[in-house]
Amino acid sequence: MKSSAHYHWVRYSRREKYVRYFWLLLTAIVVFWCLRTLDIFWPWVLDAPAQMADLFSRMSPPSWVRWQEIVYAMAQTINIGTLATLLALVMALPAAYLAAQNTTPNAATLWLGRFIVVSSRSVNTIIWALLFVAVFGPGALAGVLAIAFRSVGFIGKLLAEAIEEIDRRPVEAIEATGASRAKVILFAVVPQVVPTFFAISILRWEINIRESTVLGLVGAGGIGLILQGAIDTFQWQLVSAILIAIIVVVVFGEVVSGWLRSRVI
Amino acid sequence: MTQPAHYQWRRTPFIANRWLRYGIWLVSAAYLVWAVATLEFDWARIEEGMTRAVQIFDGAFPLDYSRWELLISGFIESIQIAIIATIAGILLSIPAGILAARNIVPRFVYLLGRAIVIVARSFHPVIVAIIFVKAVGFGPLAGILTLIVYTVGFVGKLIAESIEEIDPGQVEAIKATGAGYFKTLTFAVFPQIMPRQVGLTIYQFDINLRASTIVGIVGAGGIGGTLMNSFRRYDYDFSFAILSLIIALVIFGEWVSGKLRKRIT
Numbered sequence: 001m002k003s004s005a006h007y008h009w010v011r012y013s014r015r016e017k018y019v020r021y022f023w024l025l026l027t028a029i030v031v032f033w034c035l036r037t038l039d040i041f042w043p044w045v046l047d048a049p050a051q052m053a054d055l056f057s058r059m060s061p062p063s064w065v066r067w068q069e070i071v072y073a074m075a076q077t078i079n080i081g082t083l084a085t086l087l088a089l090v091m092a093l094p095a096a097y098l099a100a101q102n103t104t105p106n107a108a109t110l111w112l113g114r115f116i117v118v119s120s121r122s123v124n125t126i127i128w129a130l131l132f133v134a135v136f137g138p139g140a141l142a143g144v145l146a147i148a149f150r151s152v153g154f155i156g157k158l159l160a161e162a163i164e165e166i167d168r169r170p171v172e173a174i175e176a177t178g179a180s181r182a183k184v185i186l187f188a189v190v191p192q193v194v195p196t197f198f199a200i201s202i203l204r205w206e207i208n209i210r211e212s213t214v215l216g217l218v219g220a221g222g223i224g225l226i227l228q229g230a231i232d233t234f235q236w237q238l239v240s241a242i243l244i245a246i247i248v249v250v251v252f253g254e255v256v257s258g259w260l261r262s263r264v265i
Numbered sequence: 266m267t268q269p270a271h272y273q274w275r276r277t278p279f280i281a282n283r284w285l286r287y288g289i290w291l292v293s294a295a296y297l298v299w300a301v302a303t304l305e306f307d308w309a310r311i312e313e314g315m316t317r318a319v320q321i322f323d324g325a326f327p328l329d330y331s332r333w334e335l336l337i338s339g340f341i342e343s344i345q346i347a348i349i350a351t352i353a354g355i356l357l358s359i360p361a362g363i364l365a366a367r368n369i370v371p372r373f374v375y376l377l378g379r380a381i382v383i384v385a386r387s388f389h390p391v392i393v394a395i396i397f398v399k400a401v402g403f404g405p406l407a408g409i410l411t412l413i414v415y416t417v418g419f420v421g422k423l424i425a426e427s428i429e430e431i432d433p434g435q436v437e438a439i440k441a442t443g444a445g446y447f448k449t450l451t452f453a454v455f456p457q458i459m460p461r462q463v464g465l466t467i468y469q470f471d472i473n474l475r476a477s478t479i480v481g482i483v484g485a486g487g488i489g490g491t492l493m494n495s496f497r498r499y500d501y502d503f504s505f506a507i508l509s510l511i512i513a514l515v516i517f518g519e520w521v522s523g524k525l526r527k528r529i530t
Contacts, residue, residue, distance in 0.1 A: 136311050
């Protein structure tokens with residue numbers, strides 16, 4: 001058998017290649033534009049690795065002298081995250097009911113529901129916290145409200161999607177018995193979305209634990225307060241202890257939520 | 266058939282064991298009481314809050330767009346931070362993802378890779394931003410570094426997961442041709458994860474765009490700094506103007522990323 005002596009396999013056709021080059025070039029131009037116009041002081045960039053190394057050397061070893069304070073603040077952080085999740089669930093249920101096309105009473109309420117969901121999600125927790133600290137003063141309450149207001153949109157959106165995907169037939173079956181609207185929802189809609197509801201709640205709880213670690217930076221309670229204080233006073237060894245504590249709590253949150261999810265679903 | 270005349274149907278409880286069910290209720294109630302107790306609400310301050318809220322909203326409307334040049338330059342900076350951080354972050358999360366994929370690296374490398382990804386994911390971007398601001402100074406550089414860490418944590422994890430799910434047959438086929446480690450990666454592993462990767466990159470850009478609007482709160486560049494300053498000066502009409510644009514940007518980003526992902530996948 002005779003085959004062509006120098007057969008070379010290529011991965012992309014010529015056209016594919018040019019399309020790829022075009023995108024690469026475009027990306028390069030955009031990056032170049034960003035780097036040129038961003039206000040970056042380049043000597044600092046070159047110095048950054050040395051500065052980071054210096055910072056890490058000052059951070060080690062972590063200092064656990066104030067461990068009681070850290071544990072207490074961490075408990076508060078977890079509590080803020082948990083209470084906020086519960087509060088958010090209470091607020092998200094009606095929001096999801098309004099934002100789902102198949103349960104909402106009319107077009108106006110549909111848009112109201114969507115407005116609540118979108119505006120809640122578009123404002124970051126930190127910004128909600130700034131707002132609530134301005135209203136209620138510094139403290140954990142502002143933190144709980146900030147996280148709750150942020151979570152409503154997330155839970156509401158996912159729950160509304162779950163409601164929209166339900167099976168119509170149980171709803172019709174219950175309706176056929178002459179049940180009231182409230183009963184239809186309780187016996188035909190709710191049972192279908194309960195598993196999703198728990199899954200979403202657990203997921204959001206995990207996210208909220210992470211979110212609640214930064215609330216203190218704007219004065220809304222939790223571990224962030226001590227962290228901010230330690231950074232402002234250059235107690236880097238305390239900072240590293242707090243950071244380790246945060247990792248522990250976040251990983252704890254992940255493990256607990258993973259375990260709960262495997263139990264629920 | 267012997268059935269009582271008045272037979273009433275009951276919903277089956279979520280947890281069948283009665284003791285467990287009431288036990289969980291009891292523990293939850295106890296936790297709730299304790300959690301609320303640890304939060305130390307300042308009721309006097311909260312009472313003041315309502316009048317303050319009215320003041321804030323009074324001061325906020327109508328929104329003040331008169332300093333639009335400041336707004337635009339802040340937003341452009343946020344967008345640029347997001348672009349650079351996404352590109353650099355994705356490039357870095359590929360090696361991080363490879364290190365953290367159980368099936369293609371030795372066990373100790375896998376543990377190292379997992380540690381990198383977990384640490385990067387544990388910290389809220391605002392905490393990372395504070396540390397980078399201390400290390401490399403105020404400005405967009407700190408913001409870029411922050412979002413790179415954020416991207417590596419999230420995308421690195423998902424890349425590792427998608428590598429763990431690849432079809433080993435193709436890897437074996439390429440290996441059988443005598444290809445080395447890097448050729449196996451480029452021709453057997455990457456083509457399998459590429460489609461998901463592109464969608465993920467777009468999604469991450471959307472996330473980074475949101476985060477880039479808040480890292481400025483701690484001095485890491487972008488519109489967040491302007492927002493924080495206006496809040497501190499009780500300049501609420503300007504703060505709310507910034508907020509309205511952040512919401513617009515977030516919604517726009519979500520819409521664009523949704524459209525793009527739909528076209529690709």
